[in-house]
Amino acid sequence: MAKISINLATGSLQQEEIIVGIDLGTTNSLVAFINPDKLPQVINDTGKGLLVPSVVHFNAHGDTLVGNEAKEFLITDPANTIFSVKRLLGRSYKDLAAHQDTFSYKIIDDENDTLVKIKAGDKFYTPIELSAEILKELKGRAEHALKTPVNRAVITVPAYFNDSQRQATRDAGKLAGLDVLRIVNEPTAASLAYGIGLDPNKQQTIAVYDLGGGTFDVSILAIQNGIFEVLSTNGNTFLGGDDFDRAIVHYWIDKNKLDQSTLDAATMQMLRLKAEEAKKALTTQNLFNEKIGDIWCSIDKQTFQELIAPKVAETMNSCKQALQDAGLTIADIDEVVLVGGSTRTPYVKQAVTEFFGRPAHDQINPDEVVALGAAIQADILAGNRSDILLLDVTPLSLGIETMGGLMDVIIPRNAKVPTKAGRQYTTSLDGQVNMKISVFQGERDLVQENRKLAEFELRGIPAMPAGLPKVDINFMLNADGILTVQAIELRSGVKQEIDVRPSYGLSDDTVEKMLIDSITHAKSDVEQRMLIEARSEGEQLVYTAERFLEKHGVYLTETEITETKKHIEALKAALATAQKDEILKMADELNEFTRPFAERVMDVAVSSAMKGKSIDK
Template sequence: MAKVAINLSTGALQQEEVIVGIDLGTTNSLVAYIHPEDKNAIAINDQGRGTIVPSVVHFPKNGEAIVGTDAKEYLITDPANTIYSVKRLLGKSYGDLGEHKDYFGYKIIDDDSEGLVKIRVGDTFYSPIELSAEILKELRERAEHSLKTPVNRAVITVPAYFNDSQRQATRDAGKLAGLEVLRIVNEPTAAALAYGIGIDPTEEKTIAVYDLGGGTFDISILSIHQGIFEVLSTHGNTYLGGDDMDRAIINHWIQENQLLADTVNEDKHLSQELRLKAEEAKKALSSQQVYIGNISDKINCHLERHTFETMIAPIVAQTIESCRQAMTDANLQPEQIDAVIMVGGSTRVPLVYDTVSDFFGKPANNALNPDEVVALGAAIQADILAGNRKDILLLDVTPLTLGIETMGGLMDSIIPRNSKIPTKAGRQYTTSVDGQVNMKISVYQGERDLVKENRKLAEFDLKGIPAMPAGFPKVDVNFILNADGILKVEAVELRSGTRQEVEVKPQYGLTDEQVEQMLMDSITHAREDVSARMVIEARTTAEQLLYQVERFLEKNGEHLTEEEITLTRTNLQNLRDALPTNDKDTILRAVDTLEEQTSPFAERVMQISIKQAMAGKKIE
């Protein structure tokens, strides 16, 4: 195993190994690197297949997952086993999806409104992290094949509005793909770097980055001063993008051909055919006035550009309203913006470019390929982290991830490795047992998913939590890391104001070699770590469901039939029997079966309770 030297004060790698930049997108993903001779950022085009890798994963009945262009073909022929737009699910719970949950052509499991979503493919359950890792693995393999060298380190970009949970999920996906993620970089920052903005440390500019991709839109206002990028404001919509333009075209064709919307939605093959045909029409109308096509010689798919522009005008107007809000939040006027950068394939639509240029009062920058610009910027950031650009300011970073222990002995990351310091981050937690009045806060440092593999830094008890049912107390745990590397951890129960804190030195007692070894171990054991984490999470989900259903039977058994009670007890026992197997999919299949069988009961009991209340009876 090769030894890796790391400068702990900057996080820079002391070696010549290639570090790639990755744009992990909702619709498409790319990988780029800095050419060793001309020092230009280049998007990797492996074997002439193009630089773009569709963010689509197909799971055949037998064999390994298929990723990218080949997987995209299965969106029509096998939609239930073909996953797309997984970036929308990163760090999200089922409750977060709201009205958008029916958008996906595959099965998303509703196990708990607070639990992170899982995707069921056949008898196997996947998390968005595992699916994103498949895409990252494909990008890594393409880079290795093209560059003829191992690729183990990367910079990955995320939208500026991504929260801690979404950023951590992106890091975890990278680790599972065998990559050490040196930095998570905001997409607008990467786009600016690609245009050379912020490279010169004497440069001072205020820029707007308009990013309209396949599934998401955001506008970011950045201030660049002495090589430091500050996000002044960001606004957007995580469910607005080129997909919505496609949907507008589909709805137009449904009306034109007098199709029933319900029929199209139920026929996954037809709906996917329409979706791909609409995408084709949108692209064609960026360079021509009329698109002519059809499906099976029965469905007419003609479209003129002026009709298309009329349909998408409300979508473009929403993006401009976000621009206006971002400018208000930054307390700026359009004339104070020095440059406007266009990012995302959907900015190729002429109406989008013209409208944005009109709003800001200046032509937007679109000289670089809008699909590639973020990946190119990520490659430049990677080059900076490698220490190859001495004129760029590198702030001190924390060398290892800092976090706390959660249920099942898992490590919940609060401050990821390579975060700039000083910094502050936090998460909210709750109790797992009714009447719990104390909570043990155990602080760890390291990259492994299980705390037993990491280094314990401190432990303290938050006492005096009001006795309430499990899940009711709200405990904020905050990590404050100062410029000297001193970490202060504070826990506050919000209802009572109960507070406890402790100070630790996260780097105390660790040599550079130990840090290097911890990093290497995290990559080497990534697959088994994630497997262990998912078994623990599946067991936790199962145990909570067992508790809830058993209590429900005790309180509301009178409202169920004998057959329903018998079937519920059988499924409860099946779930109990699944727990000792320690097989994630076996446990989650039993959870899914019990959930599907019992979910109608709660609605029925609620209706009975409402009737009793209307009759003046007491509800327990």
């Protein structure tokens, strides 16, 4: 018997649960759906506004606030108020070290390449958990506004997001209780919102200029037979409207002859928010003139344009580079689309128009255009658009087992078939010459909960220290559903591959059960994954610290040696517990304590090496 439900908000019959489109943004996020008139519409729940600020606040009791309510704490409690989470997705501390000063909260440096963690209060969070909080808020708003459960979504990401960042976005959706049907590139979604690419008979080459609050990117897309191909992308993940605000703040500091080092965090935050207000006002007026305490906040449009000119010029250089990378000229571009709230600035719009020699599409609200396009993509996936052909997709994620029995997804569920994806791995033991590769299918974080497809060994890896061999593992899924898994050690060329049939023997009911289980157990799965990762990192840190004392104890004081040993014992005790936050806390304290003299010892090592002596690192 087919289930039919009535949507109380729209009065329409629903064969299936609604699928929403979500724009998970650096500064703001929003959710859209297809309304009864078959048009995409952004959801404004109970008048809270269309945009949900991508801000998460944790209070002293561990309660979570998201959006406008959380934004208020950027001034009063900046250390526990997390913003720009999207910049952290799928990134390690090393990726972000140069930009640490742009964050008012603490990002943990554990001196390795593992994914970044954020400290708020006594707890440690991953960007996946924080993004999940934003997605939960969007899900809740959609359910409240539409009066129907929302469990399925299309989520957009920048075209330049790598596999790790896309997987992190999927994981965040799963943790928020959403079945993420597709991860769509933001420029593709923006194009769909303008109807570009909906006509399968039309071939076009388009440029999408996306200047948001914290990031900028330009993408060149070729569209043929309804298929969007990213020819090139360029940009800067630390350039956006926030830089316009900062330029205004520095202008006011200079104009008022203030010493920035004496200004407290709250005053700086108030200046930043006032600068954002000024920037918005100058889109329609020529002068902004207000006051914060004794500080005059005055600026005219001409000065503002002069301040932001270098940043806008940077974006034009990116456009030039993207065209060059795509092997195209300006004459080859058929359409230009503007995305992101910062494109409202008239000077930006003018610069884009002059560069491409044609007016850019800006009729649709640039804040909403990506979410509206995601809703159209969701409508296509729901089978409501008979005019658009959907390519076959893989029903369940495919990946391999990594340390601690974790599933590392290589081809995510709903990826278009045929497809190819790969990741690079290395050895965990010194002198390791074989690597076992176990292939799994499923949506759970632990491989024991998924379906094992195959297992083989890559033999003959040259004996090297752990971490030196580079092993590429590639998954190739063809149109007939045959998966070829290939492992190759890049330094030696040693290679092994195997063919498997991922879906063989799985009924639709089994696939559905596996999907439901993945959503039901998402929270516990993520908790287990994070505990396993914390233990692995903690054990590695104990090993490194003990080896450091052994090798360099001669350069340390008795107090430094004694206190370091105490911290190591505290971390070992934490490792015996099943408390992720306790392990990370002790690891963080060991790192913080040893950092000053570790740097001192390394300086001695460098100067001794220059004198012809060698010190083991």
